Amino acid sequence: MADTWLPSLITDTPQQGFELAITLSRRGVKYTQPDPEVLHRLRPEYAEDHQALTAASQVVALNFQTVAAANNYWRK
Amino acid sequence: MADTWLPSLITDTPQQGFELAITLSRRGVKYTQPDPEVLHRLRPEYAEDHQALTAASQVVALNFQTVAAANNYWRK
Amino acid sequence: MADTWLPSLITDTPQQGFELAITLSRRGVKYTQPDPEVLHRLRPEYAEDHQALTAASQVVALNFQTVAAANNYWRK
Amino acid sequence: MADTWLPSLITDTPQQGFELAITLSRRGVKYTQPDPEVLHRLRPEYAEDHQALTAASQVVALNFQTVAAANNYWRK
Amino acid sequence: MADTWLPSLITDTPQQGFELAITLSRRGVKYTQPDPEVLHRLRPEYAEDHQALTAASQVVALNFQTVAAANNYWRK
Amino acid sequence: MADTWLPSLITDTPQQGFELAITLSRRGVKYTQPDPEVLHRLRPEYAEDHQALTAASQVVALNFQTVAAANNYWRK
Numbered sequence: 001m002a003d004t005w006l007p008s009l010i011t012d013t014p015q016q017g018f019e020l021a022i023t024l025s026r027r028g029v030k031y032t033q034p035d036p037e038v039l040h041r042l043r044p045e046y047a048e049d050h051q052a053l054t055a056a057s058q059v060v061a062l063n064f065q066t067v068a069a070a071n072n073y074w075r076k
Numbered sequence: 077m078a079d080t081w082l083p084s085l086i087t088d089t090p091q092q093g094f095e096l097a098i099t100l101s102r103r104g105v106k107y108t109q110p111d112p113e114v115l116h117r118l119r120p121e122y123a124e125d126h127q128a129l130t131a132a133s134q135v136v137a138l139n140f141q142t143v144a145a146a147n148n149y150w151r152k
Numbered sequence: 153m154a155d156t157w158l159p160s161l162i163t164d165t166p167q168q169g170f171e172l173a174i175t176l177s178r179r180g181v182k183y184t185q186p187d188p189e190v191l192h193r194l195r196p197e198y199a200e201d202h203q204a205l206t207a208a209s210q211v212v213a214l215n216f217q218t219v220a221a222a223n224n225y226w227r228k
Numbered sequence: 229m230a231d232t233w234l235p236s237l238i239t240d241t242p243q244q245g246f247e248l249a250i251t252l253s254r255r256g257v258k259y260t261q262p263d264p265e266v267l268h269r270l271r272p273e274y275a276e277d278h279q280a281l282t283a284a285s286q287v288v289a290l291n292f293q294t295v296a297a298a299n300n301y302w303r304k
Numbered sequence: 305m306a307d308t309w310l311p312s313l314i315t316d317t318p319q320q321g322f323e324l325a326i327t328l329s330r331r332g333v334k335y336t337q338p339d340p341e342v343l344h345r346l347r348p349e350y351a352e353d354h355q356a357l358t359a360a361s362q363v364v365a366l367n368f369q370t371v372a373a374a375n376n377y378w379r380k
Numbered sequence: 381m382a383d384t385w386l387p388s389l390i391t392d393t394p395q396q397g398f399e400l401a402i403t404l405s406r407r408g409v410k411y412t413q414p415d416p417e418v419l420h421r422l423r424p425e426y427a428e429d430h431q432a433l434t435a436a437s438q439v440v441a442l443n444f445q446t447v448a449a450a451n452n453y454w455r456k
Contacts, residue, residue, distance in 0.1 A: 226237060275418070310395040
């Protein structure tokens with residue numbers, strides 16, 4: 001992957017940090033399965049499986065830990 | 077998601093922090109499956125499956141780690 | 153949940169901290185499934201399933217990380 | 229559980245810390261299933277199931293993170 | 305494994321850090337299953353199984369936590 | 381286990397730290413299933429199951445977090 005998709009972990013707000021955590025979680029999948037067609041095909045069963053949704057939320061939580069620490073928890 | 081749902085990680089009490097952790101966990105699901113109807117349909121099987129309940133509690137625990145650190149553990 | 157069940161993360165001893173971690177883990181379940189009757193019904197299959205017991209212990213371990221950090225690991 | 233089983237997280241050596249992490253992991257199970265007979269009955273299937281063994285090792289790893297931090301990683 | 309594959313956790317950019325986290329995740333697999341032929345054979349079923357992809361992304365998230373902390377989150 | 385297998389978490393290089401994380405992960409299994417014959421018997425199915433390999437890699441990632449922190453991330 002030659003493009004720059006992660007120039008920084010710093011965000012203006014916690015919410016943007018949460019959205020960055022989602023990006024990180026999806027990139028973690030894409031590095032293993034880069035074919036967008038396969039990902040697209042897997043999506044329906046994925047997005048209607050509560051176990052999969054909870055597992056996705058767990059990966060987001062882990063990445064949000066990293067992003068939040070990087071931003072010193074957006075403390076003023 | 078254009079609305080602001082996460083203006084800050086800071087809460088007054090640990091309990092509010094725990095409730096914020098639950099919000100974060102649910103948002104992690106919603107970003108993957110934004111359709112409220114699907115989420116509603118999945119709920120019954122979800123909420124009566126002990127494995128799913130423990131998995132949900134695990135995501136809450138991860139997000140509570142983040143919120144608690146952000147609040148310096150509400151130490152006086 | 154209007155009652156106050158988490159006034160503080162600070163405990164006198166590590167063991168009380170571990171017990172607080174168990175409380176946090178159970179609350180994480182209760183927020184998803186608040187009906188005590190359902191929780192009661194799920195309990196037998198749950199408490200005799202080694203996979204479920206290990207998963208429960210994992211959530212406790214995550215919450216204990218938080219409580220132990222909050223208490224500065226009860227170092228003297 | 230009235231007995232004192234966790235007076236401190238401090239240990240003399242990393243190895244004792246690892247053994248304490250195992251104790252914590254088992255206690256996490258015992259709080260959910262306190263009946264020693266049930267635990268005994270579950271043991272054979274448990275200890276010969278590679279998925280269960282890895283899951284157990286994961287809980288130990290989480291608790292070892294806590295114990296190691298408490299001991300400042302036994303740095304001299 | 306005699307070769308040096310991990311001389312440092314320090315990277316120039318967050319993105320390189322994320323890629324190092326992927327390397328660490330794959331190495332974690334290789335130490336358990338060093339036979340490249342077996343790994344190659346497992347790949348197709350793996351890369352088309354959404355549960356496996358999420359699990360892989362979770363390991364990457366854990367390793368990224370380590371790499372990001374090592375780099376002090378690439379804060380300027 | 382009377383032998384000393386973990387005298388220190390300090391290693392010279394990150395790679396040795398990663399290998400120590402693997403040792404910790406295996407020890408976590410051995411404390412639950414000390415019989416080498418059983419472990420040997422479980423190995424084939426284990427090492428060819430991609431889910432098991434990812435789970436193993438996850439435990440290594442958790443232990444590597446501990447070892448890396450202990451070594452202050454081998455920063456110069």
